[in-house]
Amino acid sequence: MSSELVTVIMFGGLAxxxxxxxxxxxxxxxxxxxIILLLWGSKGFFLVIANTFGCIxxxxxxxxxxxxxxxxxxxxxxxxxxxxxxxxxxxxxxxxGLALGVxxxxxxxxxxxxxxxxxxxxxGLIAIPAMLKRGYDRNIAIGTVAGAGTLGILIPxxxxxxxxxxxxxxSVGKVFMAxxxxxxxxxxxxxxxxxxxxxxxxxxxxxxxxxxTLKQKIISSKAVILPSLIILSVLGSIFFGIATPTEASALGxxxxxxxxxxxxxxxxxxxxxTTVETFRITGLTMWIFFGxxxxxxxxxxxxxxxxxxxxxxxxxxxxxxxxxxxxLIAFVLGMFLDPFAIIFILGPVSFSLMKELGFDLTWFSILxxxxxxxxxMSPPFGYQLFYLKSVAPEGVTTADxxxxxxxxxxxxxxxxxxFMIFPKLVLWLPELMMKMRQ
Numbered sequence: 001m002s003s004e005l006v007t008v009i010m011f012g013g014l015a016x017x018x019x020x021x022x023x024x025x026x027x028x029x030x031x032x033x034x035i036i037l038l039l040w041g042s043k044g045f046f047l048v049i050a051n052t053f054g055c056i057x058x059x060x061x062x063x064x065x066x067x068x069x070x071x072x073x074x075x076x077x078x079x080x081x082x083x084x085x086x087x088x089x090x091x092x093x094x095x096x097g098l099a100l101g102v103x104x105x106x107x108x109x110x111x112x113x114x115x116x117x118x119x120x121x122x123x124g125l126i127a128i129p130a131m132l133k134r135g136y137d138r139n140i141a142i143g144t145v146a147g148a149g150t151l152g153i154l155i156p157x158x159x160x161x162x163x164x165x166x167x168x169x170x171s172v173g174k175v176f177m178a179x180x181x182x183x184x185x186x187x188x189x190x191x192x193x194x195x196x197x198x199x200x201x202x203x204x205x206x207x208x209x210x211x212x213t214l215k216q217k218i219i220s221s222k223a224v225i226l227p228s229l230i231i232l233s234v235l236g237s238i239f240f241g242i243a244t245p246t247e248a249s250a251l252g253x254x255x256x257x258x259x260x261x262x263x264x265x266x267x268x269x270x271x272x273x274t275t276v277e278t279f280r281i282t283g284l285t286m287w288i289f290f291g292x293x294x295x296x297x298x299x300x301x302x303x304x305x306x307x308x309x310x311x312x313x314x315x316x317x318x319x320x321x322x323x324x325x326x327x328l329i330a331f332v333l334g335m336f337l338d339p340f341a342i343i344f345i346l347g348p349v350s351f352s353l354m355k356e357l358g359f360d361l362t363w364f365s366i367l368x369x370x371x372x373x374x375x376x377m378s379p380p381f382g383y384q385l386f387y388l389k390s391v392a393p394e395g396v397t398t399a400d401x402x403x404x405x406x407x408x409x410x411x412x413x414x415x416x417x418x419f420m421i422f423p424k425l426v427l428w429l430p431e432l433m434m435k436m437r438q
Contacts, residue, residue: 003303010035010299015336024338025284028291032298039302051297052290059246060162060172061289065282066249067157070230070256071113072281073274079263080122082223083108088130089212089220096198096205098134099144102127103190106148108224110155110183111231112252120149120384124391132393137204139404140197142396146384147190147408150373153339155183157234157249160339160372163289164365167347172245173238174362177430180235182366185425186415193411226262230255239433285340292344300348308349319357323364326350327371327416334375335382342372362430363423370416377405 010031017027036044055061074080087101094100102123109119123145131141153160156176165172198205212220234252237243243251260266299305312325326346333342347368354364377384379402388401419426 003307006035006299006302006304007307010295010304014295014341018336024341025287025291028288028295028341028344032294035298035302047297047301048294051294055290055293058166060166061286063157063162063172063246063249064159064285065278066246066253067113067159068281068285069274069278070249070252071109072277073256073260073270074109074113075122076265076270076273079223079227079259079265080105080109080119081126082220082263083227084123084126086217086220086223089217094198095202095207096140096194097207098127098131099136099140099194099205100191102131102144103148103187103194106145106151107155107183107187108227108231110152110158111235112227112256113152113157119152120145120387121391123149124388128391128396129393135203135206137197138396138400139407140194140204142388142392142401142404143407144190144194146377146388146401146405147411148187149387150376150384150408151183151187153373153376154179154186154366154369156180156238157245157252158369159285160343160369161365162245163340164343164347164368167343168351168361168365170361170365173433174430175365176235176238176245177433178362178366178426179369180429181425182370182415182419185418186370186412189411189415190408193407226255226259230259240436241433288338288340289344292341295341296344296348299345305349305352309353312349312353319359322353322357323359323367323420326353327367330368330371331374331378334371335378335380337375337381338383339372339375342375343368360423360427363419363426366426367416367419370412370419374409374412374416377409379405 013031013034014027017031018024033045033048036047040047083105084101087104088098090101105127106119106123109122113119128141128145131144132138152158156179158176158179161175161179162172165175194205230252233255234248237248237251238245257266260270312322312329330342330346330350333346337345350368351361351364354361376382379385382405385398385401385405389396389398392401
């Protein structure tokens with residue numbers, strides 16, 4: 001069977017199964033089993049065992065359930081609400097102040113948990129109704145939550161970054177640090193956009209009439225202290241080489257538990273709910289991981305990786321042309337596929353090409369992650385669209401959400417181009433980390 005036919009069967013079968021509503025994990029796992037049977041017979045099923053057991057032994061995967069549990073516990077304990085209230089008191093009277101507060105809260109949540117859904121769902125429930133009630137433009141209110149909510153994909157501790165680092169065989173710690181500055185820059189771009197729109201047309205982002213005393217503002221700032229300490233314990237321990245990303249995730253869980261205790265939100269029901277939900281999400285993630293890794297391994301063994309490499313490089317030998325083609329392919333796939341599937345299908349070929357062309361793999365991984373952020377919001381099947389629709393107030397339509405995400409997508413595309421032109425914005429912090437450890 002030719003590699004071209006294998007490509008058509010595997011990707012065509014994946015597209016068809018998704019259109020039929022078959023879960024992604026089963027689609028990714030079943031299609032390579034068919035190819036194995038066609039190409040190598042029952043003897044080829046050893047590849048399934050070897051590949052799955054090989055995946056299990058990645059020690060970095062231990063960090064995934066720990067970071068997930070951090071996000072769930074923070075959401076259930078109501079710490080997001082306290083953070084938003086603090087931002088509301090300090091910035092609410094500014095034009096666009098509530099939207100600016102949403103961006104800051106999403107940055108905090110991204111840096112504490114690496115879970116996108118937590119920030120999006122929480123801010124969708126709390127912030128969108130609050131902004132709409134105060135007369136905010138619908139596109140700005142929804143777009144702010146949509147864009148800032150995806151920062152958990154980029155800002156460490158990002159689960160997507162962990163998986164991408166494993167695929168690219170690069171340091172998880174370096175990828176984590178490489179995501180810090182770009183994440184902050186993108187957040188600043190969101191804030192600049194909000195301030196400029198509010199300045200040009202105050203009716204889009206009005207200030208609210210509520211007033212708070214300095215004492216009330218300072219008291220509300222207590223909500224920022226513990227999250228800041230959690231972020232410092234996780235990222236600081238990785239930066240200074242005190243802990244690996246996996247060990248830092250355990251430190252983060254301890255920090256969140258202490259924070260919940262201090263806020264007097266701890267209960268055994270919270271522990272049980274967090275544990276059950278963590279098992280559920282981790283189980284789903286790992287089945288997608290196993291299926292995608294098998295899909296990638298079988299496709300590569302059948303000659304598909306070499307075919308894709310030849311196909312991509314056939315568009316031109318210029319390294320930058322190849323990079324842009326890969327980014328365009330990832331962008332289109334992001335409209336239809338789960339980021340995990342894209343990473344494991346396109347990642348091995350992409351990293352191999354980038355290494356051969358002399359690009360820095362850490363820098364490339366951040367460009368890839370930003371592309372996954374864009375895909376998370378891109379119609380028609382971006383996950384962020386469904387999250388927002390599930391929590392949007394009555395009267396907010398799917399068309400409203402589609403329109404609202406256009407500006408955040410444009411900001412991310414602009415940011416990705418900026419980081420392509422100025423790679424030092426991405427590489428400065430990981431290079432500083434490596435120097436500090438010497």
